[in-house]
Amino acid sequence: MLEFNFLAIFVASLVPLILGFLWYNPAVFGKAWMKESGMTEEKMKGGNMGVIFGVSFLLSLLLAFFTQVFTIHQFGALGMIGGDPTVDGVLPSFQAFMDDYGTNFRTFKHGAFHGFLTGLFFVLPILAINGLFERNSWKHTFINVGYWTLALTIMGAIVCGWV
Numbered sequence: 001m002l003e004f005n006f007l008a009i010f011v012a013s014l015v016p017l018i019l020g021f022l023w024y025n026p027a028v029f030g031k032a033w034m035k036e037s038g039m040t041e042e043k044m045k046g047g048n049m050g051v052i053f054g055v056s057f058l059l060s061l062l063l064a065f066f067t068q069v070f071t072i073h074q075f076g077a078l079g080m081i082g083g084d085p086t087v088d089g090v091l092p093s094f095q096a097f098m099d100d101y102g103t104n105f106r107t108f109k110h111g112a113f114h115g116f117l118t119g120l121f122f123v124l125p126i127l128a129i130n131g132l133f134e135r136n137s138w139k140h141t142f143i144n145v146g147y148w149t150l151a152l153t154i155m156g157a158i159v160c161g162w163v
Helices: 006-023 026-037 041-045 049-071 074-080 092-101 108-134 138-161
Strands: none
Touching: 006 026, 006 049, 006 138, 026 138, 049 108, 049 138, 074 092, 108 138
16 A cells, blocks of 8 residues: 655655745846736735745645646556555556556656646646736746746655655
8 A cells, every 4th residue: 555655745845845945036036027918016015924834835735646647557557446445346457556656757757847737738638728818928928937847846856765
């Protein structure tokens, strides 16, 4: 049975906060992002940072938890049998699969690859569609897509490779 690595999930959930601090720093993409999004220093100071970071961390926990589903293939095998390998009627092929592939593909590299693919094939289309309707520039869209793709790449590496 696959068990959740709650420490890996917790660590992965810190990635968007730490990476955001670096990515949106004025020395990196912060100035360009502020210009493209219409953000001002005054507007930045107007928010409740405790609430913003607290809610962001909770949402990052959800994202880190779900990241396991698209980086760890064994979750797919569990899904094929309905999620509980101990119920009556589960065919022995499930156990044979787990015996053959138990921790295969549970590497940082593999998780990073699937995290990157998630950024490319989920985040890019979603943020680009939003950007088109919000009339955001492509520069703004790519700054945000780059951030989320890198965040998911790192998060995927952590939750998949930390066995």
